[in-house]
Each structure stands twice: as C-alpha cells, then as structure tokens.
Amino acid sequence: MRRIVLSVLVGVLMFPVLATASGGGFDEKLFETFLKARVGTGDPVYWYSIGEVYSYPDGALVARMEGFDTARLVRNETDPKTAYQLSRKTFVYRDPVTNDIFREVDGKPATHIKYPYQYITYKLVDDRMQTYVEQGSGDRLTKLGPAEEMVARRVGEVVFFSAPLFLNFETPRGKYEAFEHYDFFIQPDGSLPNQLSWLRYGDLPPFLGPGKTIIHLVSWRADDFNALPETMKEWVKTDAQLWREPPKDMDEIRELQNPPEEAAK
Numbered sequence: 001m002r003r004i005v006l007s008v009l010v011g012v013l014m015f016p017v018l019a020t021a022s023g024g025g026f027d028e029k030l031f032e033t034f035l036k037a038r039v040g041t042g043d044p045v046y047w048y049s050i051g052e053v054y055s056y057p058d059g060a061l062v063a064r065m066e067g068f069d070t071a072r073l074v075r076n077e078t079d080p081k082t083a084y085q086l087s088r089k090t091f092v093y094r095d096p097v098t099n100d101i102f103r104e105v106d107g108k109p110a111t112h113i114k115y116p117y118q119y120i121t122y123k124l125v126d127d128r129m130q131t132y133v134e135q136g137s138g139d140r141l142t143k144l145g146p147a148e149e150m151v152a153r154r155v156g157e158v159v160f161f162s163a164p165l166f167l168n169f170e171t172p173r174g175k176y177e178a179f180e181h182y183d184f185f186i187q188p189d190g191s192l193p194n195q196l197s198w199l200r201y202g203d204l205p206p207f208l209g210p211g212k213t214i215i216h217l218v219s220w221r222a223d224d225f226n227a228l229p230e231t232m233k234e235w236v237k238t239d240a241q242l243w244r245e246p247p248k249d250m251d252e253i254r255e256l257q258n259p260p261e262e263a264a265k
Helices: 002-014 028-039 230-239 250-257
Strands: 045-056 061-075 082-094 113-125 128-135 142-147 151-155 158-171 174-186 195-203 212-222
Touching: 028 061, 028 082, 028 113, 028 158, 028 174, 045 195, 061 212, 061 230, 082 230, 082 250, 113 250, 142 158
Parallel strands: none
Antiparallel strands: 045 061, 045 212, 061 082, 082 113, 113 128, 128 142, 151 158, 158 174, 174 195, 195 212
C-alpha cells in the first residue's frame, strides 16, 4: 500500500489536475464514480480502518484504533443528481502495547465509537458535490450542511476525492470543535481495493484524559462482512450486533432518529 500511495503523491507533484478556484471538479461521471466507490450500488459495503491515536502536541501514542463503516446506497427516483447513504459505524480503541480493546483506563470506563446510523445526502450542483448529514436522535438529532468543500481530482487513471471538514457547532453537551480530512483513492480497474486516508484533530476521548489528539486511519473497502478481520467480527458478535449491516431503509433511519422513549415525551 505504501508503494501505491507514494506513486499517487509523485503523480500529484508531476501532473497535477486540480479543481479550479471556482469549482469542485465534479461532473456527472465523477459524481457516479464517487457514489459507486463510497457507497456501492445498493448492496452493503464495508470500509475497514486501522490507525493510531496521538496526544497533541507531544505526539505520544496513546491508543490504536480499529473499526469499520458499513453503508448502502439509495437513489432518488426522480433526480439522478441526488443520492442517499444509509450507514453506521463503530470503532474501538486498543492498548498501544498489548492491542487489547480498552475496557477501562485508570478506573474510567472506555467509551468506543458506535453510531447507530448516519444519513447522508449527496447532490451534484454544477461542478460541486453538496453533502447533508443527519445523525443522533431526539434532542440530540444533529443536521449538518450543505457542505461542498470536497474536490475531485485525477492523476492518470486514478481518481481521488478530498474533503476537509471544519466542525464547529453546539450540542446538548456543549461546543463541538474538530477538523477532519478525508482522501479517497479510487482505482480505475478494480484490481486493488478503493482506499481512504483519514486525519482528525480534536479532543482526546475523555477516558484517555484531557487535551487534544491527532488521529490517523487508513481504510479500504470490502464488499462482504465476512471479509472483515476476525477482530472486527468478534467485536460485532460480542458488543455491536446492530453493526452487522447498514440500516435497511429510511423507515429504520426515522425510527432511530425518534426512538419510542423520545416519541412518548
């Protein structure tokens, strides 16, 4: 994988094909390329990730991470330039020495990442792709967007999509601030899995202490749950059975957004 990434970077330096200052570089073909690579064509897809968590600014390795995002595509029946991603994701923090999943640290229970769902709308508008995100439930339902910072680029036959996210909004638990950056690398002939590099700057998970963190993950796509490593399949079996597949339809999304205990209030 390192050789692949280095070759892409060299291509960027030698033959940059960039989005213009006034646009995101998208057209209908690249819009469809992104959807097919990121979300598939209807059946579930799985993006498996591994990486590291560093405290900032000292750079100490405080945890390793492993997890996956599973998603399915739903098309807009009347608008080919609009599509929806129904997904959920779970990530675990692991001891950097033993690689065991953290259950507690200094007496504090470890809180791992479990999003029961994320609902994302993609719209092609001129040469930009707009995204709208819904997550959370009840009083904590959050809607973000439109964001249109993602740009599409080509390096030879390889297409990559870059998306910086500047997160700055209020939640019931207080202010949420973070920076994330996604780089999807889409291979033209299917001989290699599509890849993603993800970087995040924000707060450390509370059980790991106060302060800031840099998280970096590398991800690649699998088209079957059984293709995930045994470590993830075991986590789903013991702690995250809901995450075996993405939400099946919009009805499930709406139920997760408004669970019975919230509807009864």
